[in-house]
Amino acid sequence: MELLHPWRLDFQQPAxxxxxxxxxxxxxxxxxxxxxxxxxxxxxxxxARLEAEGVAAPGSAIYxxxxxxxxxxxxxxxxYAATLPxxxxxxxxxxxxHQNALLCGLMTAPGDVLVSLDADLQDDxxxxxKMLAAWRDGNEIVYAVRSRRDADGFLKRVTAEGYYRLLACLGVQVLFNHADFRLMSRRAIESLRAYEETHLFLRGLVPQLGYRTAVVEFARAARFAGTSKYPLRKMLALAWQGITSFTAYPLRLITGVGALVSLASLLMSAWALGIRxxxxHAMPGWASVVIPMYLLGGIQLLSLGVIGEYLAKVYESTKKRPRFHVEAVVGQAFGAEGA
Structure with a gap:
């Protein structure tokens, strides 16, 4: 399965x-x-610069x-909201x-064009x-994709790139080396509002919208200050979220493993019967009993765990609980002075 390839900026088409x-x-x-x-x-x-150049209209803001x-x-x-319009x-x-907070911003902020990015200044x-130029060319969604990952350590770079390739092999539509730095038009935002996913994985969900898209490349910088809020535990959780939210491949893999184990068991039985x-040379021993027992037990527990993960998602989705609650808003766009 190939990675999703949207329209490139160098592809000229009337807009x-x-x-x-x-x-x-x-x-x-x-x-x-x-x-x-x-x-x-x-x-x-x-x-301020974009407004002075006529690229962004007055009323543009940071949320x-x-x-x-x-x-x-x-x-x-x-x-800042009290002093900066x-x-x-x-x-x-x-x-x-992170994903629910990002969705809250996208669903709450006004504007004709919404650009999501991280606050740590790693997104250029x-x-x-450039993303706004691509929007003016007629694209509804513009993805900002890392041209290189020099700021990441070797382990993080290898595992992250391997994860994108794994998602593509499993049939999940994702952009290679794209996180959540993207531009979405108001039309795309309203289409995204119709999706009521309980377990959010926006970098896999947004490509489902199907509008015309473009890609802008950027060099990801090192974090300006502070520490990463995505430790290994959260990265693994997000990775598992992406797999289980967009593909049933792990369930099919269980079926395949079960078939292979069953076939291996039949072959071992035939071999043991032939020896006997x-x-x-037939020698009774514990290995012929204990090893298959532990092998089958491990596979059964793993299979039950994967099935349970999908059942848990169904259970949580049926409750339809709100994904977030807004406690306060500040800023002129909301007509609020503070909270």
């Missing part, structure tokens, strides 16, 4: 003319007090989504995870003008 859009930058935040001042400075300057931070993140966001804040009632903000009937 409809579009007016200057109101641009909303959506940034999920979790304990980002160290990097937030620099992020705000760069993004405010970027929006920070505080995902239940335990540090001073929300206080900083509220202070281009900054708004959305506070979740508790930590709901200078790629945003036609030779004098």
């Amino acid at each position: 409809p003319l579009r007016s200057t859009p109101v641009v909303s930058l959506v940034l999920p935040c979790f304990n980002e007090q160290e990097v937030l001042p620099e992020t705000t400075r760069r993004l405010v300057a970027l929006l 920070y989504v505080d995902d239940g931070s335990s540090d001073a993140t929300w206080r900083l966001v509220a202070d 281009a900054v708004c804040g959305i506070k979740l009632s508790r930590n709901r995870g 903000v200078e790629a945003i003008p 009937l036609f030779t004098d």
